[in-house]
Amino acid sequence: MNSPISFAIFVIFLFFLVSSAHPGMQRQYYPCKNLVFYFHDVIYNGQNADNATSAIVGAPQWGNLTILADKFHFGNIAVFDDPITLDNNFHSTPVGRAQGMYFYDTKNTFTAWLGFSFVFNSAQHKGTINFIGADPIMVKSRDISVVGGTGDFFMHRGIATIMTDSFEGDVYFRLRVDIKFYECW
Amino acid sequence: MNSPISFAIFVIFLFFLVSSAHPGMQRQYYPCKNLVFYFHDVIYNGQNADNATSAIVGAPQWGNLTILADKFHFGNIAVFDDPITLDNNFHSTPVGRAQGMYFYDTKNTFTAWLGFSFVFNSAQHKGTINFIGADPIMVKSRDISVVGGTGDFFMHRGIATIMTDSFEGDVYFRLRVDIKFYECW
Amino acid sequence: MNSPISFAIFVIFLFFLVSSAHPGMQRQYYPCKNLVFYFHDVIYNGQNADNATSAIVGAPQWGNLTILADKFHFGNIAVFDDPITLDNNFHSTPVGRAQGMYFYDTKNTFTAWLGFSFVFNSAQHKGTINFIGADPIMVKSRDISVVGGTGDFFMHRGIATIMTDSFEGDVYFRLRVDIKFYECW
Numbered sequence: 001m002n003s004p005i006s007f008a009i010f011v012i013f014l015f016f017l018v019s020s021a022h023p024g025m026q027r028q029y030y031p032c033k034n035l036v037f038y039f040h041d042v043i044y045n046g047q048n049a050d051n052a053t054s055a056i057v058g059a060p061q062w063g064n065l066t067i068l069a070d071k072f073h074f075g076n077i078a079v080f081d082d083p084i085t086l087d088n089n090f091h092s093t094p095v096g097r098a099q100g101m102y103f104y105d106t107k108n109t110f111t112a113w114l115g116f117s118f119v120f121n122s123a124q125h126k127g128t129i130n131f132i133g134a135d136p137i138m139v140k141s142r143d144i145s146v147v148g149g150t151g152d153f154f155m156h157r158g159i160a161t162i163m164t165d166s167f168e169g170d171v172y173f174r175l176r177v178d179i180k181f182y183e184c185w
Numbered sequence: 186m187n188s189p190i191s192f193a194i195f196v197i198f199l200f201f202l203v204s205s206a207h208p209g210m211q212r213q214y215y216p217c218k219n220l221v222f223y224f225h226d227v228i229y230n231g232q233n234a235d236n237a238t239s240a241i242v243g244a245p246q247w248g249n250l251t252i253l254a255d256k257f258h259f260g261n262i263a264v265f266d267d268p269i270t271l272d273n274n275f276h277s278t279p280v281g282r283a284q285g286m287y288f289y290d291t292k293n294t295f296t297a298w299l300g301f302s303f304v305f306n307s308a309q310h311k312g313t314i315n316f317i318g319a320d321p322i323m324v325k326s327r328d329i330s331v332v333g334g335t336g337d338f339f340m341h342r343g344i345a346t347i348m349t350d351s352f353e354g355d356v357y358f359r360l361r362v363d364i365k366f367y368e369c370w
Numbered sequence: 371m372n373s374p375i376s377f378a379i380f381v382i383f384l385f386f387l388v389s390s391a392h393p394g395m396q397r398q399y400y401p402c403k404n405l406v407f408y409f410h411d412v413i414y415n416g417q418n419a420d421n422a423t424s425a426i427v428g429a430p431q432w433g434n435l436t437i438l439a440d441k442f443h444f445g446n447i448a449v450f451d452d453p454i455t456l457d458n459n460f461h462s463t464p465v466g467r468a469q470g471m472y473f474y475d476t477k478n479t480f481t482a483w484l485g486f487s488f489v490f491n492s493a494q495h496k497g498t499i500n501f502i503g504a505d506p507i508m509v510k511s512r513d514i515s516v517v518g519g520t521g522d523f524f525m526h527r528g529i530a531t532i533m534t535d536s537f538e539g540d541v542y543f544r545l546r547v548d549i550k551f552y553e554c555w
Contacts, residue, residue: 046246057243057260057288058427058447061416061435065246075427075449077243079260079298081291099290099319100298103427105469106451113449113470115300115485117319128319130330132517134469134487134498145500145518147317148330150344155367159520182525182555185367231431242428242445242473250431262428264445264483266476284475284504285483300485302504313504315515332502333515335529340552370552 031158032184037118038165039082039098040090040174043068048171054080058103068170072111073104084118088165088174096120102135110137114144118177120152127151129179131160146179157183216343217369222303222362223350224267224283225275228253230356239265243288253355257296258289269303273350273359281305287320295322299329305337312336314364316345331364342368401528402554407488408535409452409468410460410544413438418541424450428473438540442481443474454488458535458544466490472505480507484514488547490522497521499549501530516549527553 044052046066056065058077063069069076079101083094100116111134118129128151133144141163149156158181167173229237231251241250243262248254254261264286268279285301296319303314313336318329326348334341343366352358414422416436426435428447433439439446449471453464470486482505487498498521503514511533519526528551537543 044245055245055260057245057262058449059435060414060425060427060449065244074451075425077262077427077447077449079243079245079262079288079290081259081296097291099296101288101290103449103471105449105471106467111451111469113485113487115298115317117298117317119319119321128328128330130317130319130332132317132485132487132500132502133520134489134500136489143498143520145498145520147332147500147517148342148344150318150328150330154344155342157518157525159518159524229430240430240445242430242447250429262447264428264430264447264473264475266444266481282476284481286473286475300483300502302483302502304504304506313513313515315502315504315517317502332517333527335503335513335515339529340527 029182031180031182033156033158033179033181035179035181037084037086037095037177037179038088038174039084039177040172041078041080041082042172043078043170045171053082054078068104071107072109074107075104077101077103080116084120088176090174095122095124100131111135112137125152127153129153129156133160135162137164146181153181155183155185156181214367216365216367218341218343218364218366220364220366222269222271222280222364223273223359224269224362225357225359226263226265226267227357228263228355233356238267239263253289256292257294259292260289262286262288265301269305273361275359280307280309285316296320297322310337312338314338314341318345320347322349331366338366340368340370341366399552401550401552403526403528403549403551405549407454407456407465407547407549408458408544409454409547410542411448411450411452412542413448413540415541423452424448438474441477442479444477445474447471447473450486454490458546460544465492465494470501481505482507495522497523499523499526503530505532507534516551523551525553525555526551 042051042053044055056076057079060075082098084096084098085092097119102112102114105113114135115132129149130147136142144160146158146160161178163176165174165176227236227238229240242264245260267283269281269283270277282304287297287299290298299320300317315333321327329345331343346363348361350359350361412421412423414425427449430445452468454466454468455462467489472482472484475483484505485502487500489498500518506512514530516528516530531548533546535544535546
């Protein structure tokens, strides 16, 4: 840093480093935070009131509120409060709750749309993470948006990659959620 | 600024100042804008069609569309168009409308999930603010995400802290919303 | 760049250029990406099961699931899977699907709230764009938020301006969507 020239190079280097943060420019980042969870959904079918963690609350004209509708469940809305676990065991101690809704929105394949939050209140995590996005269920790995967060996840944004880890007929499914935050604050 | 050394310090200072904007780094900000509002929800119960500002439009199998369901209203979806006021008086002149939905999503306590917009079209504010998030109703103060905005709130993001300011049985509640924008554009 | 003074001016210029990216400061950008699409919604009315791309799945107490309800359809929720086209012709080859929900949320005019995704899987676009916002249908041009994206639209944010391009009674409508991204990554 003993000549104006080397100093100018240093400043220009700083400029390009910083300007990568410029919205509107191309950015390539590694996640600033990465979390993996599982959540477990048990759909109310008229006989499992105690165990069910979700319930059908909307259906098309050809459907009802205890059996998922014909035509790939098109039009069924379910509200859920599902346990979140760190591994894929339904009986593991929950570390939080996945709360929100999904609805099936295609007539010729299984596709859903998700709007939900992860709610944490433990020693490890306090706060919420908010998600929305399309879920083409038959695709092995699909991405939705992390649109915001609160508490430990204040103002965070990112991508959540979801995979169906297991399912049992129309009663149980388990999702693996790989949350990659790219804006961490 | 008369020596290369002091100049270098100045540049490095600038760098750290600016680089705090770098997504992926830690950021601590004061809100760039802060707004407080109240909104008022009158739930349709079969007899208050004229005054109601919201209606139950989805219910679980054990519910119906005029009485909030058993099990902490789990599964009830309500659509609303609520007046926004500057103070906590239901009869104050509205400054905008809160429009969207909430649904109850827990079987063993009162918890809701919110997706809604504030819609303004007055001399003071023109534009919309879009919110989603989990609302653990029994907690005094809870945070949801401000995920976007339009008009005066173009591209804004932030946190909204909501508090139940008052409620009357299952017919009326009033929320205080403290909107803190951290990205203002 | 041969004197400390001109160099200092250069550095300060860089600083203001970059600091415009500072969240919390005022920013004025041109879109970093701009896309225009049309999507087409055919509402199930009990007789058009083959052609319908959406269905009523929630209604207030005074409504039902095949006819949009009285009071400006207040409380009707529809789930949709609509073809996206590049021009305003319903019979053009779709380039993607608009999947999500809308619900009518005002008793004295036509107003809706939208939560949906554009899903692309073609040579031109791969990925999803996620939207939420208020839709005051009777206003010619209205803005909603683009809150996130995946794939080609990784982490994007912006504004979508929607216009009702055509409608036929309560069975068909076509929206023009002008998507302006202001954060492109």
